Amino acid sequence: MLLKGAFVLKSAESGIERLDVRIGGGLIKDTGILEPLEGEEVFDLSGKLIMPAFYNAHTHAAMTLMRGISDDDPFDVWLFKKVLPLEERLDGEMVYYGTMVALMEMASKGVAGFVDMYFFLDDVAKAAEDMGMRALITRGLVDENGEDGGRLEENLDFARRWKGSELIEPGLGPHAPYTCSLDYLKRIAEAARDTGLPVTIHLYEAAWERERYDFRDILSVFEGIHLIIAHAVQFTEEEIKELTREELYVAHNPSSNLKLGNGVAKVSRMIEKGVKVSLGTDGAASNNSLDVWHEMRLAALLQKMEDPTKLGVEDALRMATEMGAEAMGINGGRIEPGRVADLVVVDIKKFHYMPPENLKSHIVHSGSSGDVFATMVNGKWIYFDGEFPNVDVDEILEGFKRSVERLYNRS
Amino acid sequence: MLLKGAFVLKSAESGIERLDVRIGGGLIKDTGILEPLEGEEVFDLSGKLIMPAFYNAHTHAAMTLMRGISDDDPFDVWLFKKVLPLEERLDGEMVYYGTMVALMEMASKGVAGFVDMYFFLDDVAKAAEDMGMRALITRGLVDENGEDGGRLEENLDFARRWKGSELIEPGLGPHAPYTCSLDYLKRIAEAARDTGLPVTIHLYEAAWERERYDFRDILSVFEGIHLIIAHAVQFTEEEIKELTREELYVAHNPSSNLKLGNGVAKVSRMIEKGVKVSLGTDGAASNNSLDVWHEMRLAALLQKMEDPTKLGVEDALRMATEMGAEAMGINGGRIEPGRVADLVVVDIKKFHYMPPENLKSHIVHSGSSGDVFATMVNGKWIYFDGEFPNVDVDEILEGFKRSVERLYNRS
Numbered sequence: 001m002l003l004k005g006a007f008v009l010k011s012a013e014s015g016i017e018r019l020d021v022r023i024g025g026g027l028i029k030d031t032g033i034l035e036p037l038e039g040e041e042v043f044d045l046s047g048k049l050i051m052p053a054f055y056n057a058h059t060h061a062a063m064t065l066m067r068g069i070s071d072d073d074p075f076d077v078w079l080f081k082k083v084l085p086l087e088e089r090l091d092g093e094m095v096y097y098g099t100m101v102a103l104m105e106m107a108s109k110g111v112a113g114f115v116d117m118y119f120f121l122d123d124v125a126k127a128a129e130d131m132g133m134r135a136l137i138t139r140g141l142v143d144e145n146g147e148d149g150g151r152l153e154e155n156l157d158f159a160r161r162w163k164g165s166e167l168i169e170p171g172l173g174p175h176a177p178y179t180c181s182l183d184y185l186k187r188i189a190e191a192a193r194d195t196g197l198p199v200t201i202h203l204y205e206a207a208w209e210r211e212r213y214d215f216r217d218i219l220s221v222f223e224g225i226h227l228i229i230a231h232a233v234q235f236t237e238e239e240i241k242e243l244t245r246e247e248l249y250v251a252h253n254p255s256s257n258l259k260l261g262n263g264v265a266k267v268s269r270m271i272e273k274g275v276k277v278s279l280g281t282d283g284a285a286s287n288n289s290l291d292v293w294h295e296m297r298l299a300a301l302l303q304k305m306e307d308p309t310k311l312g313v314e315d316a317l318r319m320a321t322e323m324g325a326e327a328m329g330i331n332g333g334r335i336e337p338g339r340v341a342d343l344v345v346v347d348i349k350k351f352h353y354m355p356p357e358n359l360k361s362h363i364v365h366s367g368s369s370g371d372v373f374a375t376m377v378n379g380k381w382i383y384f385d386g387e388f389p390n391v392d393v394d395e396i397l398e399g400f401k402r403s404v405e406r407l408y409n410r411s
Numbered sequence: 412m413l414l415k416g417a418f419v420l421k422s423a424e425s426g427i428e429r430l431d432v433r434i435g436g437g438l439i440k441d442t443g444i445l446e447p448l449e450g451e452e453v454f455d456l457s458g459k460l461i462m463p464a465f466y467n468a469h470t471h472a473a474m475t476l477m478r479g480i481s482d483d484d485p486f487d488v489w490l491f492k493k494v495l496p497l498e499e500r501l502d503g504e505m506v507y508y509g510t511m512v513a514l515m516e517m518a519s520k521g522v523a524g525f526v527d528m529y530f531f532l533d534d535v536a537k538a539a540e541d542m543g544m545r546a547l548i549t550r551g552l553v554d555e556n557g558e559d560g561g562r563l564e565e566n567l568d569f570a571r572r573w574k575g576s577e578l579i580e581p582g583l584g585p586h587a588p589y590t591c592s593l594d595y596l597k598r599i600a601e602a603a604r605d606t607g608l609p610v611t612i613h614l615y616e617a618a619w620e621r622e623r624y625d626f627r628d629i630l631s632v633f634e635g636i637h638l639i640i641a642h643a644v645q646f647t648e649e650e651i652k653e654l655t656r657e658e659l660y661v662a663h664n665p666s667s668n669l670k671l672g673n674g675v676a677k678v679s680r681m682i683e684k685g686v687k688v689s690l691g692t693d694g695a696a697s698n699n700s701l702d703v704w705h706e707m708r709l710a711a712l713l714q715k716m717e718d719p720t721k722l723g724v725e726d727a728l729r730m731a732t733e734m735g736a737e738a739m740g741i742n743g744g745r746i747e748p749g750r751v752a753d754l755v756v757v758d759i760k761k762f763h764y765m766p767p768e769n770l771k772s773h774i775v776h777s778g779s780s781g782d783v784f785a786t787m788v789n790g791k792w793i794y795f796d797g798e799f800p801n802v803d804v805d806e807i808l809e810g811f812k813r814s815v816e817r818l819y820n821r822s
Contacts, residue, residue: 064762068769071776072715072723105762258712259776261719289763289777298709301669308672312483351475351516352700354808355815358479365482365670366700370781397765404766 001379002036005046006345009360011334012052012318016359021050023341026379030337045345048373049359052333053112053342054292055324058200058230058251058280060118060140061127062090062098064105065400065407067284075206075260083285086407087119094403095120099127100396105290107131107383109369110344112376113328115200115228115251115280117173121158125168132382132390134342136328137162138173138200143184152188159197167378169198169329176202177213182221189221198226198329200251205231206262216242228327230280233257233265240266243275249327250275252319254298255289256282267319268303268310278323293369296320300364316364345374412790413447416457417756420771422745423463423729427770432461434752437790441748456756459784460770463744464523464753465703466735469611469641469662469691471529471551472538473501473509475516476811476818478695486617486671494696497818498530505814506531510538511807516701518542518794520780521755523787524739526611526639526662526691528584532569536579543793543801545753547739548573549584549611554595563599570608578789580609580740587613588624593632600632609637609740611662616642617673627653639738641691644668644676651677654686660738661686663730665709666700667693678730679714679721689734704780707731711775727775756785 001023008019008031020034036042063083070082095118106114113134116124121137128135139155141148152172159170174180174188192199199222204215215235219227219242226247235243243250252267267277279295281287287294296316303311322333325342332342352366353359375383382390412434419430419442431445447453474494481493506529517525524545527535532548539546550566552559563583570581585591585599603610610633615626626646630638630653637658646654654661663678678688690706692698698705707727714722733744736753743753763777764770786794793801 064765067763067766067777068772071769071772072720074720078719101762101765108762255712258716259719261715261717263716284777287776288772289779291763291777291779293779294708297705298712301666301709304672305669305674306672308489308670309483309485351512351519352478352702354475354512354811355478357815358482361479361482361699365698366478366695366702368700368702368704368779368781370779400765404768 002034002040002042003045003050004042005044006048006050007348008335009049009051010336012314012322016049021335023376023379026341028335028337028339028341031335047349049346049348050335050343051346051363052321052335053344053375053377054110054320055278055328056106056111056114056281056290056292057228057249057278057324057327058253058282059102059114059116059290060283061102061114061116061124061290062095062118063283063285064101065094065098065404067288069285071288078260078286089407090119092120092123093399094407096123096127097396097399097403099124100131100391101400102284102290103127103131103133104388104391104393104396107133107375107388108372109291109293110346110372110375111290111292112332112342113324113330115328117175117200121155125162128168130390131388132167132377132380134167134169134328134330134377136169136171136198138171141172141174141184141188142179143181146181146183148184152191156191156195159195171198171200174199174201176205177218178209182217185218185221189225192222192225198228200228200230203229203232204234205257207234210234215239219248226329231257231262231265233262235266237266237269240270240275241273243270244273248276249323250277251280251327252277252299253280253282254295254302256286260286264302267299271311271315276323276326277319278327279319291369292320293367296364313361313364317360341376341379343376344372347371347373413445413451413453414456414461415453416455417459417461418759419746420460420462421747423725423733427460432746434790437752439746439748439750439752442746458760460757460759461746461754462757462774463732463746464755464786464788465521465731466689466739467517467522467525467692467701467703468639468660468689468735468738469664469693470513470525470527470701471694472513472525472527472535472701473506473529474694474696475512476505476509476815478699480696482699489671489697500818501530503531503534504810505818507534507538508807508810508814510535511542511802512811513695513701514538514542514544515799515802515804515807518544518786518799519783520702520704521757521783521786522701522703523743523753524735524741526739528586528611532566536569536573539579541801542799543578543788543791545578545580545739545741545788547580547582547609547611549582552583552585552595552599553590554592557592557594559595563602567602567606570606582609582611585610585612587616588629589620593628596629596632600636603633603636609639611639611641613642614640615645616668618645621645626650637740642668642673642676644673646677648677648680651681651686652684654681655684659687660734661688662691662738663688663710664691664693665706665713667697671697675713678710682722682726687734687737688730689738690730702780703731704778707775724772724775728771752787752790754787755783758782758784
């Protein structure tokens with residue numbers, strides 16, 4: 001497949017060039033001014049921009065079912081009065097359709113892969129496969145006095161069955177140090193070492209967590225394991241350097257952190273210290289969009305609050321693309337031969353991309369998810385000019401509607 | 412004209428209903444389930460949402476010419492090394508085309524009117540008239556030892572010529588208390604009293620301004636005059652109540668305030684105290700988009716940073732719509748018979764508007780400018796389904812390109 005005529009941003013730190021891109025076997029094969037080979041499928045993308053796709057390194061995709069249910073409420077009302085009672089009513093069908101709507105939203109906004117922590121993992125995985133999107137899928141794990149109701153076993157069983165599939169990467173999802181005992185976390189870490197599974201956990205999201213545990217104990221439990229820590233808002237300047245280690249990734253969720261009153265993570269300082277920071281949207285009940293464009297722009301603006309030289313355009317782009325790929329364990333995030341063909345095509349004819357001289361800046365500071373023309377995962381279009389080639393949109397919307405009605409007990 | 416079949420949000424505090432809207436003579440004539448009159452033009456807007464249009468209460472529209480020229484620079488580099496040297500090279504033609512691109516961006520994002528402070532006012536006004544957008548147009552006024560190079564006279568001359576026109580409202584634009592002497596501000600206030608013109612001024616944007624002047628002296632000079640103060644970031648909790656007065660409006664610019672390192676205005680507290688707060692984008696050199704959706708979402712999120720109950724959905728919507736109309740002196744901001752027909756039509760089929768139950772929340776927290784289907788000003792479409800009925804887009808883009816080349820000395 002040959003993508004002709006577009007401008008290309010190869011990576012966060014590149015300039016923008018007029019290049020053609022050849023795709024084959026799910027990979028980027030070549031870039032340059034290229035002529036079509038015999039029988040090669042050609043897409044004319046003149047006047048558009050091709051760049052590495054976005055990755056959403058922290059979400060609970062099926063929470064689209066609860067989008068907007070608890071705005072402007074205090075955190076405890078949000079969690080205990082609104083979210084948890086509804087989550088007890090969820091079933092696999094609801095999770096499938098909730099996830100599918102999340103994936104349609106994300107695909108139409110340039111996202112090629114996501115890290116998920118939820119339940120009914122087979123339904124999450126089926127949704128990702130149906131869409132053709134990459135997913136690192138984990139079950140939210142919690143215990144009470146060491147009893148986890150079989151959750152870890154369920155997570156491991158899912159991992160055994162899905163390990164090695166093309167787009168789905170199983171992982172383990174201990175919810176947080178305040179909902180998991182230290183012994184339970186150790187059991188999870190042991191299972192991760194045995195299986196080689198990556199782990200994701202909420203860490204230092206709210207200020208009160210600092211009184212409940214020491215992050216060093218948690219990092220020590222997961223030493224040597226591929227670990228994605230979500231939020232990481234409450235680390236002090238001093239503590240940040242302890243996050244600089246191989247296989248440790250921060251998933252920064254700026255919208256959710258503001259919206260739930262948790263504050264602003266020190267990501268500019270993290271990046272200066274060499275911590276690998278990716279971007280996440282969190283779930284739609286706490287954001288409420290799954291829009292990495294929102295997160296990328298907000299991440300940059302928040303760090304500039306006191307110093308406009310902080311978190312520049314290239315760092316913002318890198319968080320949204322290459323760091324997300326690395327967090328997910330994908331050889332993506334850059335348009336280079338041999339890397340996976342996860343791409344987004346942006347309509348740069350919109351007026352907020354003018355003048356075109358500072359296009360990289362415009363992507364971060366002026367662009368919006370409405371500018372996405374197409375999204376490619378693993379060499380295949382999952383979204384193209386308003387259409388989802390792999391999905392029966394009407395069927396999904398029907399199923400989503402039915403699921404919402406059942407969830408809220410209206411049917 | 413009859414708008415049929417849409418859902419309607421009449422005002423920030425309303426529920427959403429299925430209603431038709433009748434427009435005539437630039438006004439909203441009726442809402443309800445309405446049948447077309449004989450010969451009446453009917454627009455089928457089934458499945459869409461009609462809501463009051465947005466207003467951008469603070470910008471320098473022609474700065475689209477300089478979009479993205481100085482990201483990540485300190486404020487003094489931004490202003491003195493990048494912006495001011497370019498502004499000295501501007502002429503009327505450049506300002507016309509820069510403004511036109513700004514208006515196309517704003518129209519396509521649901522903005523019906525804007526408050527501008529710049530130069531070459533006739534060209535700004537011509538652009539607004541050509542587009543069919545409302546504008547409160549002021550000249551940036553500065554003096555040195557009482558000498559203003561004829562700027563105030565130029566501003567007043569423009570006002571005399573344009574006063575009473577349908578869409579253009581002239582005003583006076585003292586730049587800031589640190590670029591205008593107190594005597595000069597008094598002359599401007601006297602002129603405003605003589606002519607009845609509204610005034611807009613940058614006030615307490617940067618922290619160092621507090622050492623240069625006392626805001627009370629400035630408010631006292633403009634006592635009794637319709638006054639829009641832009642930014643207002645540096646007011647203490649205590650001082651905020653002094654902003655509660657008739658005819659005083661704050662234009663809150665959250666993106667620009669973060670991006671230039673000035674911080675977060677206490678707008679939640681302002682609203683609690685009864686201060687009238689509207690939203691602005693500032694110019695494209697400091698934002699870099701002219702996207703009121705960005706500002707509305709960011710305004711809400713920033714106030715929640717420490718308390719999620721602050722700045723709720725209705726307040727955010729009111730800032731973007733009715734408060735902007737009031738700041739501009741327009742009888743708009745609500746879909747009620749007798750008010751001006753300034754409307755935005757939103758495509759709510761996008762996935763981030765699902766489920767539809769909490770649609771008002773989705774507009775603030777999930778929506779993006781890419782969702783705008785049409786924008787109406789004074790009963791006429793200025794943007795409809797990707798087209799600008801009043802504008803030769805190709806000619807504008809050609810003129811903008813030529814202006815950019817001349818400005819940066821490349822032609």
